[in-house]
Amino acid sequence: MKYLKTAQQVILLALSIPIIGVLASPSSTPTKAGEDSPHWSYGGAANPTQWGRLGHDFALCETGRDQSPIDIDNAVLGTPADIVFNYSEAPLVVVNNGHTVQVNYEKGSTVSINGEEYELLQFHFHTPSEHTLSRRAAAMELHFVHRNEEGKLAVVGVMMEKGKAHASIDTIWKHIPGAGETNAVKGLTMNAASLLPNGSTYYSYSGSLTTPPCSEGVSWNVLAETIQVSEEQIAAFEQLYQVNARPIQPTNGRIIKLHPE
Ligand SMILES: [Zn+2]
Structure with a gap:
């Protein structure tokens, strides 16, 4: 059960282990919020319980009422x-941003959710999963981050369970650069669709970015079906990021909807 960490265990890990201190040094890790934004992490003094106090731009991490991730229950x-x-197939560009491994996507790949079209910007990984299903965490979670023309973000979450090795994960893991670096792999393409499960049943709710600045108004769509990755693949990611999952946040009366296939 090593990889089925509960939210409580994650908090303990985050508080007790000074993880990725070297990888996440502020000078070498530009974040989504920009180069000037304060250093944040999953452990040590800048752990998730402190994010809202690290800077003005991060206040929502503490004061926001629609924060992510959440426990998905009572949908x-x-x-x-x-x-x-x-x-569609795109050139493989792997970024190690000091907080996660991210694959940047070129223009032209979209998802349509309830008739609204969003463009895929990037996808990235968390361990253990950030969302939980009835309090159960998966080994990892994949986030496909999209934006529409009005700038609204929609994230599709995919739970990754321990099982068979995944060929696309092998390809990505083989090309992870050093912290703060981007690896635009020459002559190699990949299709993000290869990382989707078969079924299209999903849960939806309105939430936030799960990293600072924790901006709200994000459309969350967590697929009910999972994909599999091997124990070795999980371990390889944990070598870089032992824990990079924000603990679950209060639901505050938000409605979680189940959209069956
Ligand atoms: Zn994420």
């Missing part, structure tokens, strides 16, 4: 699943 029946992925 109400929503409209039938209407999520269509139009991902």
